[in-house]
Amino acid sequence: MPVLFLLTVVVYPLFYAIGLSLQYYRVGGFAGLHNFAFAFEDRLLGASLRATALYVVLAMGIECLLGLALAVAVQRTVRSALGRTLAYLLFIVPMVTPPVAAGVIFRLMYIPEYGIVNVVLRDLGYHGRPILWMSSPGMAMFSVVSVDVWQWMPFVFLVLFAGLSAVPPDMIEAGEVDGAGGWARFRHLELPYLKPLLLLVLVFRFTDTLRVFDHVQVLTMGGPGASTEFLSLYLYRIAFKFNNLNYASALALYVVIVVSILFAVASRYLSEELA
Numbered sequence: 566m567p568v569l570f571l572l573t574v575v576v577y578p579l580f581y582a583i584g585l586s587l588q589y590y591r592v593g594g595f596a597g598l599h600n601f602a603f604a605f606e607d608r609l610l611g612a613s614l615r616a617t618a619l620y621v622v623l624a625m626g627i628e629c630l631l632g633l634a635l636a637v638a639v640q641r642t643v644r645s646a647l648g649r650t651l652a653y654l655l656f657i658v659p660m661v662t663p664p665v666a667a668g669v670i671f672r673l674m675y676i677p678e679y680g681i682v683n684v685v686l687r688d689l690g691y692h693g694r695p696i697l698w699m700s701s702p703g704m705a706m707f708s709v710v711s712v713d714v715w716q717w718m719p720f721v722f723l724v725l726f727a728g729l730s731a732v733p734p735d736m737i738e739a740g741e742v743d744g745a746g747g748w749a750r751f752r753h754l755e756l757p758y759l760k761p762l763l764l765l766v767l768v769f770r771f772t773d774t775l776r777v778f779d780h781v782q783v784l785t786m787g788g789p790g791a792s793t794e795f796l797s798l799y800l801y802r803i804a805f806k807f808n809n810l811n812y813a814s815a816l817a818l819y820v821v822i823v824v825s826i827l828f829a830v831a832s833r834y835l836s837e838e839l840a
Contacts, residue, residue, distance in 0.1 A: 579821075586815040600815035610816070612791050613799040619706065620795055621774045624713040628770060629763070631714070632721025637751060639722075640729045656719035664716070668783030671712045675699060675784075702792030705785050709793050712780045717773065721766050728762040729755055768831045772824055796820070 589596040604610055643649050659667070674681050675698035683695050699705045732755050740754050778797040781787070787794030787802075794802070796816075804813035 582814040582817060585811050586818055588811050590809050590811045596811070600812045601819070603812065604816060604819065609791070610799065613794050613796050616706075616792060617775065617795040620710060620713075620777070620793075621771060623706070623710045624717075624774050625767065625770050627710070627714050628718040628721050629766065631718050632766075633725055633759075633763075635718075635722050636725040636729055637755075640726060641747075653723070656722055659716045660719050662716060664779035665783055667712050667716050668780030671708065671715075671780070672784050675708055699785050700789060702789060705789055705793050709777075709781050709784055712784065713774065713777065716780075717770065721770070724762050724766055725759055728759045732758050764831055764834060768827060771827065775820065775824070 586600050587596055587598075588594060589599070639649065639652055643652060662670075677683060677695035677697050680698075682698070686696070697704065698708050736754055737750065740750050776797050777795060778801065781793055781795060781798060785793045787798045800813050800816055803809050803816070
């Protein structure tokens, strides 16, 4: 039964996608590597890849830095079991929120006239024109990144906090006796325990941000222009708006190859770290 399930949901779709990628659009017939080669000439794909790269770097960087900072802060300041339990519950809420719902919530928050963000800014003393959060490429990118950070920074926090909890207390006490400050304690005692977890977090968040779709579709639909038309949205447009499943399949196979290579490299590095 498990083998049949695997064949149904993984193997068959993969080979079906390979078959589509080797055919011409509309007319059918064997196209060889035509669809794969066309990707290197597609300027719209290039713009989508640049937007995707910017989104991935911003989202992953902010999430990892904030998650790590909060994990260290909670580990060192919150000692009671109740306090840590409340922190866990607070950080789990965004993770279990459906991405579409998160997109709708932030879309309402960013409404120029009466969205809560602009209302708070006015209360804090800002009296200029209402900020149009999704009208320019920069602001639109900030808007979609903020949703990803709100929803998935808690994942980074929880993973790294678990890693910090695994550091032997006697090692920390010995470091404090030797006069190690906060930064030295983190760099020499805690960071070695966090390196494998940071690698796993980076791999998981990379694959997640690479296929982001729901909240971006709700917030900006890829606009303004194509500034937030990430690879997943571009694939969706090619496949289901232009009905070019052949070219979309070729692009999807490129994504599968890149992600597979990344996982292979990360797994090898992780096995060396844990050896």
